[in-house]
Amino acid sequence: LTLSQGVPFPGKLKKKGTVVEKEIIVARLKLDREIKSIHAQIVKSYAELFYIREAKKITFKNVELIDALTVQAEQTYAKDNGLLMDIMRANSQKGQLQYDLILLKEIEKSQEVDLNALMNRQTDAPFGEMAALTVQPVVFSREQIFAKAMENNDAVKISQAMVDQAEAVVDLTEATSLPDFKFGLFYAGIGESDMQIEDSGKDA
Numbered sequence: 001l002t003l004s005q006g007v008p009f010p011g012k013l014k015k016k017g018t019v020v021e022k023e024i025i026v027a028r029l030k031l032d033r034e035i036k037s038i039h040a041q042i043v044k045s046y047a048e049l050f051y052i053r054e055a056k057k058i059t060f061k062n063v064e065l066i067d068a069l070t071v072q073a074e075q076t077y078a079k080d081n082g083l084l085m086d087i088m089r090a091n092s093q094k095g096q097l098q099y100d101l102i103l104l105k106e107i108e109k110s111q112e113v114d115l116n117a118l119m120n121r122q123t124d125a126p127f128g129e130m131a132a133l134t135v136q137p138v139v140f141s142r143e144q145i146f147a148k149a150m151e152n153n154d155a156v157k158i159s160q161a162m163v164d165q166a167e168a169v170v171d172l173t174e175a176t177s178l179p180d181f182k183f184g185l186f187y188a189g190i191g192e193s194d195m196q197i198e199d200s201g202k203d204a
Contacts, residue, residue, distance in 0.1 A: 001186070001187045001188075002184060002185070002186050002187075003184055003185045004182055004183065004184030004185075005182065005183050005184065006180060006181070006182045007180065007181040007182065007183060008180050008181075009175065009178040009179060009180055009181070011175060012172075012175050012176075012178065012180075015168070015171055015172040015175050016172060018168045018171070018172075019165065019168045019169055019172050021168075022161065022164050022165035022168045023165060025161045025164070025165075026158060026161045026162055026165055029154065029157050029158045029161055030158060032154065033154040033155075033158065036154065038118060041118055042115065042118045042119060043133075045111060045114050045115040045118055046115060046130070046133070047133050048111055049108065049111045049112060049115055049127070049130065050130045050132065050133065052104055052107055052108045052111060053108065053130060055104055056101065056104045056105070056108065059097055059100050059101050059104060060101070062097050063094060063097050063098065063101070066090055066093050066094040066097060067094070069090050070087065070090040070091065070094065073086040073087045073090055074087055112127055115127075186204070187203065187204070188203060188204040189203050190202060190203050190204055
């Protein structure tokens with residue numbers, strides 16, 4: 001029967017733990033960067049969709065206004081006081097607005113698909129009424145904004161964490177040449193000898 005336990009050279013386990021800790025820091029920073037990126041894309045896509053819907057509302061109102069102006073131009077023309085050009089211009093403008101509405105509807109559908117994809121929803125999931133995004137006032141100076149951008153730059157943080165990780169790996173690599181130890185217990189049952197020998201049958 002043999003029982004043994006390997007024991008690394010003092011400090012090796014700590015160095016291995018440091019390497020793992022650095023790997024976790026790098027992974028967390030990369031995850032944070034992705035979360036921020038997705039959040040920013042969602043806000044941007046939401047704002048774009050809100051803008052498109054507002055543009056559709058304005059275009060609908062413009063169509064109603066053109067219809068009213070067309071009726072007025074036709075009535076004026078019927079009284080021989082108007083110009084045919086006014087009616088033609090109004091109809092032309094209405095045609096352009098209707099074309100704009102078609103484009104806005106197509107863009108709206110495309111934007112809804114993009115926003116649903118970002119939020120991990122079905123691409124055809126509907127959107128209800130949208131609340132307007134509040135615009136916050138800028139409270140920092142340009143220099144302060146640049147300073148905060150550099151201070152919180154994810155790429156810089158990740159790069160520094162990867163440097164720290166590489167240094168920890170180098171430190172661990174240098175320690176691999178140090179010897180490990182093994183402590184153990186060996187037991188063997190020894191049978192009785194046929195010959196008269198001192199300590200015959202004594203277990204080792």
